[in-house]
Amino acid sequence: MKITNDKIAEALSYYRFKSLELHNYMNANSSLTVDEIIEKAAELSALEYKITALEVANDN
Secondary structure (H helix, E strand, O other), X not given: OHHHHHHHXXXXXXXXXXXXXXXXXXXXXXXXXXXXXXXXXXXXXXXXXXXXXXXXXXXX
């Protein structure tokens, strides 16, 4: 069970980093096109979904 928890924690760390990186990119860029905003928002949504699922798995 410890190995599984370690893998979940590692995945959570990675996805949180990628989410923060995406947030920073979007906030620092004032010249994003509508298509870029939609694309990045979809990526962010997928990351947040994965983070939520991993947090639930980690709690159980």
